[in-house]
Amino acid sequence: MNLNKVLPTILKKENIAKIEDGFLLIGDRRKYPFSMSFVECKTIEEVCDAIKGMVTQGGGPLQVALTAMCFVALQIYNKEKKDSIETFRESGNLLMKSRPTNTTMTRTLNQVIDQIKSWYICEQIRRTNNNDLIYFVESLVLSYEEKFNNDYLAMGKLGSALIKEGDGILTTCFAEHSFILSLIEAQKEGKKFTVYVSETRPYMQGSRLTAPSLDELGLNVVVITDGMGANLIQHGLINRYMTAADLVAMDGSVVNKVGSLANAIACSYYNIPYTVFAMSPDPSKTDKKEIEFEFRDAKEVVKGETLEHIKGLYPAFDYIESSLVDTIVTPKGIFSPNEIKKIFTSGS
């Protein structure tokens, strides 16, 4: 399957991150679907500001960070930065700090930078790659992207099996590749279903990213406000709640966009299964205590909606106890939360 061909506009690789004319361009998810525009970054600091400013989100920062490694190689080639592994490491550290809760980017960058390190310390690797750093980093990044794409496809296959004819699926935020590939696969199998999308205030990723993407794919989509999930579950419209995970801890607990917890509790109350898509747990997070929860500027909640001096609060992520999660779809299979530790510590 040509991933880039089947995925909706906002998930096509060239609309997430790319390098053009010495700029790293990031697809601006804040402006979609009203325009498909890009934020142009000249430096890694600008890339970090864009990530912090929600230009991209969800799995976007991971792809931006991978592209940023190629961008650093280009900066070195242009002699704008020192030709040293430290240049990659400093850039990587800045990127990692730009999104503290979702650790996939951090874990991947650490691996990539470790492999780039081999370039600097191993004459053999330089010779094999014709001493071309850009080519080496690009090939490395491409191999990671291919691995992720294969994981997405595997999860899409697995996820689609959970979707039944006539289902009402509730989702929050923008669950991206693996969730959307599950829907595409279920659609190919001829199943009819409706996806109820929580708008996801204040950035409206549900209304602005998920709903237009599913609509583009010809799926039935209905937008609701963030307070309506329990109502629809009670009314029998929902068979399954499906979201991405910004993080899965080794105890099977899940971190995802704020709003997910309320729906997960309502699902548990009305006996509706909650399914989470995750590439892997973070092996360094045994449980809640080790997770860093990002609080964003409360102005993003109150701005324009009430008097300017009134306070707000913006906990960006929910922590969802493993007892509220029915299944976790991973590239290795579909597991219950209490299986995660066993499956993901017995070697990859």
Place this chain on the structure above:
Amino acid sequence: MNLNKVLPTILKKENIAKIEDGFLLIGDRRKYPFSMSFVECKTIEEVCDAIKGMVTQGGGPLQVALTAMCFVALQIYNKEKKDSIETFRESGNLLMKSRPTNTTMTRTLNQVIDQIKSWYICEQIRRTNNNDLIYFVESLVLSYEEKFNNDYLAMGKLGSALIKEGDGILTTCFAEHSFILSLIEAQKEGKKFTVYVSETRPYMQGSRLTAPSLDELGLNVVVITDGMGANLIQHGLINRYMTAADLVAMDGSVVNKVGSLANAIACSYYNIPYTVFAMSPDPSKTDKKEIEFEFRDAKEVVKGETLEHIKGLYPAFDYIESSLVDTIVTPKGIFSPNEIKKIFTSGS
């Protein structure tokens, strides 16, 4: 206590509904707090359109409907309408249809119109009131308003006793007089507490009505999005969830603004009490089956937030099972849901 003096701007009587220069003016809650403006209605049909269009909400339609009875008397005085009880009844029926779920307005209008009927059939009443219909209707409406004010004050006293020093109180939508009087009373007693206000999409009654009103009273207020209630409860910031009720059925189940159910379930999950303010149950509603649930135009959910052709859904009210409700504050006292039937069928 001079109610009109202590209540915040949006709840002062003259800002809810009034008659001026032959118009019935309704305080426009859609534009508050950015302006305190009024929608001018020349006919009862226009009043109904304003109620349907959310110019006023919560307890507002009740006060508008009472004022509308005085307005009908004025129309009769001006010979714009026939001098007959049917004129009141037809206007009343139109008003009752404008907000189907909350039945307080309907129940009150039926009582008021029954009493106006006595004007038309009883010579004695006409003589006692100097044959002045406007004076009679105005006095009648005033007596209802006084009764409601006394009920609000009683509920405020009772509600304040539930609020403890240091509390974090979660609320949804705009719980109006009895809730706000509870907070005012608790504040007078020197208690410090914080009210977390769910913004209440799509009309933002939380951000736009509740938050500025509490801020005006000098209370600590924090605005959150509708998906954040469970998050704050889990983090230990919330001791009590308090809302108004658009309807209480005789079995102690509650109807309130969509978003309330999700919070009530989260409260139950984390053992936090949910308190509802209600003047009385609707004796004609024994349980859920008899309640009419208003669905509003889904365009109100999606408009401006996504592509125009994408569908939405707007169930305006949540039904909350009695098992999720801890206490119901009424003018007669604070009761558990299962006491409601006994207390409110043994005579008034």
